[in-house]
Amino acid sequence: MRRHFVPARRLRFLYQTARRAICSAAFKAAAAIVILSVILIQSAASATVYPKYLDGDRNYILFDGFQGVGRYLVRDSLKVKVDAPPAYVIAVEWVSVNDADRNSAAISPGKMHTVLAFNTDTRQLFTLVNGKLNPLKRDATRAEGEALVRLAEIVFCLATGEKFYGDLSDEFYPDL
Numbered sequence: 001m002r003r004h005f006v007p008a009r010r011l012r013f014l015y016q017t018a019r020r021a022i023c024s025a026a027f028k029a030a031a032a033i034v035i036l037s038v039i040l041i042q043s044a045a046s047a048t049v050y051p052k053y054l055d056g057d058r059n060y061i062l063f064d065g066f067q068g069v070g071r072y073l074v075r076d077s078l079k080v081k082v083d084a085p086p087a088y089v090i091a092v093e094w095v096s097v098n099d100a101d102r103n104s105a106a107i108s109p110g111k112m113h114t115v116l117a118f119n120t121d122t123r124q125l126f127t128l129v130n131g132k133l134n135p136l137k138r139d140a141t142r143a144e145g146e147a148l149v150r151l152a153e154i155v156f157c158l159a160t161g162e163k164f165y166g167d168l169s170d171e172f173y174p175d176l
Contacts, residue, residue, distance in 0.1 A: 052175070054097060055105035063094070063154050064147035070100025073151060074111065080159050086121040089128065092155050116152045118164060125152050125164070138165055 050070045054060035060072040077093035096108040115128040126133040127148060140146045149165075156164040157173060 050100050051103065054095075054100070054107075060095070061154060062100075063151040065100060066142070066147075068099050068101050070097045071095070071147060071151075072097065072100075073154060075158065077111075078155060078158055081115070082117075086119050088118040088120070088156070088159070089115065090118070090155050090159050091115045092151070094151065114148070114151065116148075116155055118152070118156055120164070123165065125149065138167075 050062050050065035052062050054062070054070070054072045059075045061075060062070055063073050064071040071094055073092055073094045077091075079091045080088065081091055082089035091113065093111040093113050095111055097104055097106065098108060099106075117126040117128050117133055118124075123138075125136045125138070127136060127145070128134075136145050136149055136152065138149060140149050150168070153164050153166075153168055156162070163173065
């Protein structure tokens, strides 16, 4: 009787080991599918399209889109305060639009006012806040003001007809 008990125990062990391996393989396959789905969804979400002009109005030009919020500069608010090459100081207003990536045109309350200072000899860019110049790096990260650098490029092009850094796509400039 003992002889029959040992093989049964081994069979049970082999059965449980095989079952774990099969479950483990199924779990790994399911996990791989879930991870792949998440990656595909994220890449699709990052490929969302923000309209270049808010609701087709060329007075509102997209300069930033992130997590569904579009930021549009208001073209007719552009004011050149200093035009003494190589120095330029240009003020502009901009608005935010929630769900702009889903073609919403509802402007959030309140316009933002930004004053930008440019030096064309050194290609330096600054924001002017309370009379103080704050430098903006050309390769700024999102936290350091990447959107303001794009805003500045568009504003400079609209005000002077020239590129400041020339970092926007070539298709973008002719439309301004």
